[in-house]
Amino acid sequence: MKRKKIIKISLIVVLAILVVAGGTAFYIFNMPHRDVQKTKSDFSYTSNEIVAEYLKDPEAANQKYLDEEGESKIFEITGNVADISTDFNGQTVVLLQSEGSPAGVSCTFPKDLEAATTFEVGQSITVKGVIRAGAGYNEDLEMYENLILDKCSIITSK
Numbered sequence: 001m002k003r004k005k006i007i008k009i010s011l012i013v014v015l016a017i018l019v020v021a022g023g024t025a026f027y028i029f030n031m032p033h034r035d036v037q038k039t040k041s042d043f044s045y046t047s048n049e050i051v052a053e054y055l056k057d058p059e060a061a062n063q064k065y066l067d068e069e070g071e072s073k074i075f076e077i078t079g080n081v082a083d084i085s086t087d088f089n090g091q092t093v094v095l096l097q098s099e100g101s102p103a104g105v106s107c108t109f110p111k112d113l114e115a116a117t118t119f120e121v122g123q124s125i126t127v128k129g130v131i132r133a134g135a136g137y138n139e140d141l142e143m144y145e146n147l148i149l150d151k152c153s154i155i156t157s158k
Contacts, residue, residue: 037153039074041128047079047096047105051147054134055103061134072130076155077105081123094119095146096127103135103144107152126155 043065054061065073079096082104087093090111097104107127119125129152136145 037128037151041076042073044076045078047077048098048101050075050077051101051103051105051135054136054147055144058134058136065131072132074128074130075149076126076128077107077149078124078126079105081119081121081125084119084121094125094127094152096125097146102137104146105135105149106146107149109152109154127152128155129153 065075067073077096080098081094082097083095085093085095087108092109092111094107094109095104096107107129127149129149131147132150133145133148135147137143138145
């Protein structure tokens with residue numbers, strides 16, 4: 001009799017844990033993503049300023065621009081279009097870089113943003129997005145890597 005009672009209580013506890021774990025997983029999976037375009041920008045820089053800051057001291061820049069969970073602050077970056085391409089996911093990628101600058105800002109636009117395809121090389125634009133990777137120098141490849149800005153939207157274009 002005692003053994004049946006222990007098994008019954010154990011099954012109820014295990015079932016309760018599974019229900020709580022399943023509910024938590026469902027909640028986390030269905031959480032709304034941060035809407036970068038509708039959120040106010042935290043910083044506004046030119047492409048040269050933000051790249052120079054990352055090239056000077058990447059750890060300090062990450063401390064300044066990332067929160068405790070590694071989420072990036074929201075940026076507005078102004079620069080000249082140096083290159084326009086498409087990535088493997090079919091998204092438009094625009095490189096903002098000035099002449100003489102060792103690295104630039106690579107801005108990835110969502111597929112559904114039609115205005116991203118209307119840019120021209122040399123055009124000055126301001127984009128809004130979040131940093132996915134900082135600029136740096138890769139010693140193995142002996143080249144500079146661009147700062148990567150993701151979830152971009154167009155603020156202004158001239």
